[in-house]
Amino acid sequence: MNQITDELLRLISGIKSGELKGAYNIREDGQCAARQSSENILIESKTDAPGLVIHIKPGTKGETVYIPACVTHAGVDDLVYNDFYVGEGADVIIEAGCGVHSEGEEEARHNGIHRFLLAKGAHVLYKEKHIATGDGKGDKVIDPVTDIELAEDACLEMDTVQLGGVSRTTRKTRAVLQKNARLLVRERIMTNGDEFARTDFVVRLEGEGSAADLVSRSVARGHSRQEFASTIRGNAPCTGHSECDAILAENGTVLAMPGLEAGHVDAALIHEAAIGKIAGEQLLKLCTLGLTPEQAEEK
Known part of the structure; x- marks a missing residue:
């Protein structure tokens, strides 16, 4: 792995490649740079497409799977398909950050298509951090797609973060939940x-x-634009909540489109959306603590 990959790994996961333990697969510019399975987690290459098949044994507890992907220069168009089969009663963490670096004029892109199949009673905390670096004029693009199937009593928690530098991103998530999922x-x-x-x-x-x-928190600065669309379809006695809370700074724009579809009389669904600038009383409080107005807004 090159030095840029090591720096991107630090930014998206907080660790260096040499510090990874347990089960992991590091992807660099479309190729596998390092891989290791554990006793309970098997990582194998897909046979029909670029990507991985990860099998987590039933009852596995307290383990973390790392599958970061890095693009380190312009002109790379990386596409990867990763399938996660999580056994009954397992309780694990999956970290799947992506970093894109470019100093050139060509586009640099990573598309990660992840499929999660959680068996009965399985629990996964999924962490995903995206960042782009470099002074290249070419776009830095990250387009993640996530397909989720949750069996009875299964639970998936997704903690996703996109930091600065990503020119364009479209983040698509599709999920189907069964009883008590x-x-x-x-x-x-x-x-x-x-x-x-x-x-x-x-x-x-x-x-x-x-x-x-589903809760989205965002800040749109400069002349950037964000769009948030969510549809929750309740076809059984269930509960669904969607929330978008966006802050505008400078000339940023945000479009929020939450949607609900109730197909059962006992489907309890709600959505919230709020877009606005940073509240004046928040800035005033920070200024009274010694910050300048510019420092308060940045904070």
Whole structure:
């Protein structure tokens, strides 16, 4: 692995490549740079497409799987398909950050298509951090696609963050939940300059007692634009909540399009959307603590 990959790994996961333990696969410019399975987690290459098949044994507890992907120069168009099969009763963490670096004029892109199949009673905390670096004029593009199938009593928590530098991103998430399954999403996005970010959620609550909670927090700075679209379909006695909370700074723009579809009389669905500038009382409080107005807004 080159030095840029090591720096991107530090930014998206907080660790260096040499510090990884347990099960991991590091992807660099479309190729596998390092891989290791553990006793309970098997990582193999797909045979029909670029990407991985990850099998997590039933009952696995307290382990972390790292699958970061890095693009280190312009002209790379990386596409990867990763399938996660999580066994019954397992409880694990999956870290799947992506970093794109470019100093050239050509586009640098990573598309990660992830499929999660959680068996009965499985629980996964999925962490995903995206960042782009470098002074190249070419676009730095990250387009993640996530397909989720949650069996009875399964739970997936998604903690996703996009930091600066990503020129364009379209983040698509599709989920189907069975009886008493739960999906919790916490998304945080910041855009600047002329960057564009779109989030697109479609969640189907098919099982009795299933629940989804989708929360997006974002800041649009410069002349950047963000779009948030969510659709929760309740086809059983279930609960669904969607929330978009966006802050505008400078000349940023945000479009929020939350949607609900109730297909059952006992589907309890709600959505919230708020767009505005930073509250004046928040800035005033920080200034009374000794910050300048510019420092307060940045904070």
